[in-house]
Amino acid sequence: MIGAATAYYLCKEGAEVxxxxxxxxxxxxxGxxxxxxxxxxxxxxSHLDLARESAQLFPAIAEDLEVDIEYNRCGGLMLARNAEQLKEIRARAKKLKAAGLQVEVLTPSDLKERLPDVSKDIKGASYCEDDAQVNPYKLTLGMAQKAQEMGVTILKGCKVENIVVTNNRVREVNTTAGSIHSRRVICAAGTGSNQIGKMIIVDIPIMPQRxxxxVTEARERLLDAIVSGAEYLGTKANIAGLMPADEEASKLGLGFTAEQTASGNILLGSTREFAGFDDGTTPEAINAIAKNAIGFLPWIKDLDVIRSFAGLRPYSPDGLPILGTVKGVKGFFMATGHAGDGICLAAITGRLISELVLDGETSMDIEPFSLYRFK
Ligand SMILES: Cc1cc2nc3c(=O)[nH]c(=O)nc-3n(C[C@H](O)[C@H](O)[C@H](O)COP(=O)(O)OP(=O)(O)OC[C@H]3O[C@@H](n4cnc5c(N)ncnc54)[C@H](O)[C@@H]3O)c2cc1C
Known part of the structure; x- marks a missing residue:
């Protein structure tokens, strides 16, 4: 996603990519x-600023791409299961509102209007009308395809094995399909970024977070918004008051998410686990996700689950992206570490990295995402 988005914006400026x-x-x-x-x-x-800028780019991208990326500004709900979570959500909504985001707190009866068959146990929710959804797979393919039409060469099944640096400047990329001369290289390798960093003797601290x-069977429209539970935010942003209460859920980093895709299937998530590069699903997590989802939306129990999958988020020590250059190696750029936000942040990342590569500066401050914040 990040590589395709960066190539897309670079090509728009006429770069050879x-x-x-x-x-x-x-x-x-x-995927x-x-x-x-x-x-x-x-x-x-700065994380929210980045996301808001990115969100604003999606309508134009949807227009521009030949592929239908199923962009839908459907709004988002975050559900509270108890009074403590509601208190935390309310305090957060106040701060988000002060930052200019359209967020409102809903009582259980307000919530029923937006999510009619929600569990009676839900104590309230926050609603953000600017939240949206997109098909990540189609967005990636659509941006890559558009970039290709603008002249990008895509080498698939071709692994980067080494990056040649001489006189403190990137000169060449050695791959399984031969060498490529280039004075500029962008690392958008997701969980492979740490390995890429080693090639230029720089530690890019990215680890996989599973x-x-x-995925349920396709059904008529049952969800009009993207939905999450407060524990989703807790596990994602490490907020003590919003962590899952039971031990098994806590071990899995379980947080409820649900979204209905344009094709009618409902995606139910998800876990945050550190299991190395193992991208397999596990019976424990599948059971826990299903049980948890039914706790929020009891009607889920009547749907057939047709598939499960796992992905590895490129996770940095603070869960935020790593964007920018490295000291002492000219021509090397990083666009990685987007953890659980890489689809949302793809558009702005692509645009900012394109600016950095071509102009040497960016229209938004990316210093908060510098590699050197960890040192
Ligand atoms: C379960 C789950 C749910 C998520 N939900 C959301 C969501 O709702 N919204 C959101 O915004 N984000 C979400 N994310 C996060 C999002 O998926 C990621 O942040 C994003 O996909 C990262 O994109 P990327 O391009 O950096 O990495 P990737 O998609 O992993 O791409 C990196 C690519 O680099 C290639 N590569 C690696 N090493 C090399 C090498 N040496 N040579 C050549 N190629 C190499 C890999 O093959 C891979 O294709 C979710 C993630 C997961 C796992």
Whole structure:
């Protein structure tokens, strides 16, 4: 996703670009995820600013691409299961509102209007009308295809094995299909970014964070918004008051998400686990996701689950992206570490990295996402 979005924006400025992909387009996290463009779940400050800028780019992208990316500004709900969660959600909504986001807190009876068959146990929710959804797979393929039409070469099944640096400047990329001369290289390798960093002797601290998802049969429209539970935010942003209460859920990093795709299937999520590069699903997580989902939306129990999958989020130590240059290696750029937000942040990442590569500066401050914040 991040590589395709960056290539797309670079090409719009007339750059000559090559995408080097070890497997296939969307074979990584971008083909194994949800499509939330969720603003209310972002950390206040520069993370939220980035997400809002990105969200604003999606309508134009949807217009521009030949592929229908199923962009839908459907709004987003975050559900509270108890009074403590509601208190936390209310406090957060106040801060988000002060930052200019359209967020309102709903009582259980207000909520019934937006989500009629929600569990009686839900104590309230926050609603953000700017939250949206997109088909991540189609977005990745659509951006890559458009970039290709503008002249990008896409090398699939071609793994980067080494990057040659001489006199503190990137000169060449060695791949399984031969060498490519280039004075500029962008690392958008998701969970492969740490390996890429080693090639230029820089530690890019990205580790895989697994997320598992269930897919139900396709049905008539049952959900008009993207929906999450407060624990989803807790596990994502490490908020003590919103962590899952039971031990098993806590071990899995379980947080409820649900979205109905344009084809009618409902995606139910998800987990946040550190299981190395194992991208398999597990019976424990599948059971826990299903049980948890029914706790929020009891009618889910009547749907057939047709599939499950897992993806590996590129996770940095603070869960925020790593964007920018590295010291001492000219021509090397990083666009990685988007963790659970890479679809939402793809558009703005592509645009900012294109600006950085071509102009040496960006229209938004990316210093908060510098690699050197960890040092
Ligand atoms: C369960 C789950 C749910 C999610 N839900 C959402 C959501 O609702 N909204 C949202 O915004 N985000 C979501 N995400 C996060 C999102 O999927 C990721 O942030 C995003 O896909 C990362 O994109 P990427 O391009 O950086 O990485 P990837 O999609 O993993 O792409 C990296 C690519 O680099 C290639 N590569 C790696 N090493 C090399 C090498 N040496 N040479 C050549 N190629 C290489 C890989 O083959 C891969 O194709 C979710 C993730 C998961 C797992």
């Amino acid at each position: 090559m995408i080097v992909e070890a497997e296939d387009l969307a074979s990584g996290a971008s 194994a995820c949800d499509g939330f463009i969720s603003l209310q779940t972002k950390q206040l400050g 997320g598992q998802i269930l």
